[in-house]
Amino acid sequence: MTPLATGTPDSASAAPADRGVGPLLRAWRERRKVSQLELALRADSSARHISFVETGRSRPSEEMVLRLAEHLDVPVRERNALLVAAGYAPRYRETPLDDPALDAVRAGLERLIQGYEPYPALVVDATYNVLAANRGISMLLADLPESLLAPPLNAMRLTLHPEGLAPRIRNLPEWRGHLLAQMERQIALHRSAPLRTLYEEVAAYPVPRTAPEAEPVEPVPYFALPMLIEHEGRTLSFISSISTFNTPMDVTVAELAVETLLPADPATVKYLHSLVN
Template sequence: MTTTPTDRGVGPLLRAWREQRRVSQLELALRADSSARHISFIETGRSRPSEDMVLRLAEHLEVPVRERNALLLAAGYAPRYSQTPLDDPAMDAVRAGMERLIQGYEPYPAIVVDAMYNVQAANRGILMLLEDIPEQLLAPPLNAMRLTLHPEGLAPRIRNLREWRGHLLAQMERQIALHRSEPLRQLYEEVAAYPVPEEDPSEEPAEPVPYFALPMLIEHEGRTLSFISSISTFNTPMDVTVAELAIETLLPADPATVKYLQSLMP
């Protein structure tokens, strides 16, 4: 669940993050150049940490940027990180940079999503995969997880759906553990409940192909395309919005996929 400031101060919040990360007071003290005694005093409220100490502990506990603001507020300090809407003029450079990046990746698919997997930008490679998807699934806010796993979305076209679905759900579980976000958990419960087609026992298993990472095998125009996913984020973000953006690129996993995509988009 998302962290909120409490009347008890920052101590219980820091202890909760430390326990979730499975770090002892001594280990955290060593990382933060402090002492286990001081960490204990902070967690029990006997000592009020400095603003720098709150940020240092949050850094070593890998607390998401959004939640660092909550820790600062609970400790009596002003939030350090802004949350600028992506369509704000101040974000023009970030937005333009991401657009150039994903457009430059064409003809291969690339997409930008936020912490809730809502699509913020997509290139023509992605739009190609979304051809003939029902309009109700394409209505804003466009959500990448719903589009992929919904039985009227891409799911029927993904030949290794069970494997790919398992990968996506595990990815969401890791994000929930990291961010403790209730809206993200609700999205997870929704998409995890989508029906999965029964396997056809009469269908012969495909010949194994030596991939170096789990591919997404998806049908398009009578062909099976193969992609490996790569996700990039911003280093040392100083804004909540930027911290929660992720750029996913789908790298062709075989020569046939490369040849086909290049034939579509010179």
């Protein structure tokens, strides 16, 4: 199991305070495609007041900044940036993951992914660095080059690199498109410079040919796009599910995600259980 480690702070995503809170709030409102009137109704304010805040004619209270951020679904890290731009102290801490204050979080995540075995599960941060992984993930990563397995592991690099899992993924064009679209949505939400850098890197990887020698897959009526991956002459099928913490009050915790790979057909279930029996 890859041990939990401290993720790299995504400080580059924070908005500069010298822009003032008004333009930043307007940018978030426009990004969410919400009118001043609609935002005012949501936040129990007036369109006139929202307009004054955005143009700098009125300084919003700390409570108003947080209320607007909540209704605009602004990420926790960016809420701190809005508060600083408005002249207030950050509200949300950014505790290193190896801090004793997060012992319960680390222990809970470790129990969660271990309990999911033999199915693969891992914990990633905001830029897909792998903070923990169970034996199911180790099985999928077997025989990858040491250069890709050197810390810090990155889930997107491991999956899309031409020397990583990519050549083994039978439906690589569809799965690659899904992952890149997922990253594009996150970039639009979080405005993260490190995430954009990662996206540009993995999107530029050459697309290898998938393994034609693996056994053909019997058609299955999947309820979501599966990842079909070749492993030791078999084609395993997984559906990905991603979980995050509800209403986090810490930037680090807010940016953690647990990805679990659910077997999508009986053959995959049978094979994974055979590895532990």
